[in-house]
Amino acid sequence: MQHTFIPVPLPQQTYQIAIAPGGLTQLGLWLQDRSIQSVKLGKKVLIVSNPQIWKYYGEIVQESLAEAGFQVDHFLLPAGERYKTLRSIQKIYDYALALKLERSSTLVALGGGVIGDMTGFAAATWLRGINFVQVPTSLLAMVDAAIGGKTGVNHPQGKNLIGAFYQPRLVLIDPDTLQTLAGREFRAGMAEVIKYGVIWDLELFELLERCDRTDQYRFMPPEILTDIITRSAQAKADVVTQDEKEAGLRAILNYGHTIGHAIESLTGYRVFNHGEAVALGMVAAADIAVQLDWWSAEAVQRQHQLIQKTGLPTALPTDFAIDAVANVLLTDKKVKDGKVRFILPTQLGQVKITDQVPPSVIVKALAGM
């Protein structure tokens, strides 16, 4: 069993990202191991999950924690982005109160990005902050949502408008849990993996190019997939370490997201999932970069092929209202003083940030899709 630990050093504390096939059984031990997790945790642990994930992995995680001496309870929330609300957070609060959780108690998020975001926000805001551990079970959560301390819920009028930056004590990634992930969700996670290749890690990009298939878990050799997850987690950790609160560099993680978010929003979050929207956003950003003479047509082609091989969309629906995109872009929460920020590649593994993209260039990019 190959275990990799990626340290994430931040001003307040350093925490580890463990990438460990079969590692769910180690959670309790690692939380008690002062060389891995440096804070002495209280006895009480509350696992937050959803019914599907709990069915697969609840018992193994609960046993691991109980064997290490923790007093373990669990609380299940229905699966799905539409439950990522303050109402769900209030339910976690009520349960935390019933269990008399203390400052030293721990919330463990066992699930995908929705569970991780909500559990993290509840941990950040209950008693002004209790311990928090991420056990992501979706590829998207493993390589993106679980790393970097972003937590929160949706406002009825916008995604992730309510939240906090709050760091976990440990992120435990067990790639074996991906075997129960739906294919479409796996591909959504791969969109973010491809993103890291383009913005940060040329070797990761080339590793993905060498894979015969990147569209399904079962077609990828476990050791290659673990390597891909490790490189992606390392990329995310590198960036957030240098910019914890999204003041500067961290913006590069939004490659493909500026237009991606607009597409998700305009299609009511029903047509594309997040990863698919990001894939479309990367296609659009690449076209913008070529129009501005920042990126080569050859590199764009390589990105395009990789996205297609992964089974992610590269074309917009024929009835898509392109004109509406500009409007949506201006209401994005990353807009600063009214200017829309784009992340554009300059070569594979490198990007630049700009707020100087003419609207006509954006429309042309979308029209070409």
Next chain:
Amino acid sequence: MQHTFIPVPLPQQTYQIAIAPGGLTQLGLWLQDRSIQSVKLGKKVLIVSNPQIWKYYGEIVQESLAEAGFQVDHFLLPAGERYKTLRSIQKIYDYALALKLERSSTLVALGGGVIGDMTGFAAATWLRGINFVQVPTSLLAMVDAAIGGKTGVNHPQGKNLIGAFYQPRLVLIDPDTLQTLAGREFRAGMAEVIKYGVIWDLELFELLERCDRTDQYRFMPPEILTDIITRSAQAKADVVTQDEKEAGLRAILNYGHTIGHAIESLTGYRVFNHGEAVALGMVAAADIAVQLDWWSAEAVQRQHQLIQKTGLPTALPTDFAIDAVANVLLTDKKVKDGKVRFILPTQLGQVKITDQVPPSVIVKALAGM
């Protein structure tokens, strides 16, 4: 006009506490002055206040900000602890959304502790954290609530159970605003001032002893009152700087609060306000300290006299259910692994933390009041 700036250096940022009689007019300038507030703020500022405070100080604060070039809006919440709820936070969110506040925008809390706590929590959690400025107008908020980064709201079943640690960019204390504060609220703030004297600052204690009266704003010379506020703010800043997240030292600020909270809770927050409950808690803690031979009867007497001179209560209602206190103590959120922590004086200006107070000693202290 005497202006004192107390720097509060924390790992993420240093901010200033300005103690400035008549300083409300300076708010806009100081937020733009890089030597006082080091972050470049966006144009949009939302002042959160309540109707009473807004009537007195809204215009002057709004003008000060507008003259410095900010685009200013305000949002009023009803006054009172019972509105310190997630529901009120959601109303701030809705207004923030309507104004399209951005990451660089600023929430200004203009009011007492309730407004400060709620505005801070909204600032901490909107877009995962926007800029926040405290303009406390009650004595309690000036010397306690506005300093240290505690923000939050009440849960239906417990005070301040929901919240976050979140630091302001600036705390502006204008002692002149105390002229509109109700006498009972002034005395409640004085309870915390006396607390700083006992736990941290003997000179402050002696300064209070030398005052002819400490029970009303109008009987205190402005320069003495400003000095008292400055020393109190400095004490709070000293402690929170050394222990931002309440891991250790910060616990000493809970002198008088262990039993104070229990008394507040048992009387349904209707008989005593927070400061009055803290005064009672200090009387009880002093008695405990004497029973344990930690503190002298003479020092206890001096504290007692100061509390009485300030017009704060020193005796429990005759029908008070003393036996219920122990029960309530165990549900306090500061309980750690089931042990109740007390802060007890060893001499004037110094305290120690202990979780070894026998229940019989607590009951005896309360029975004697």
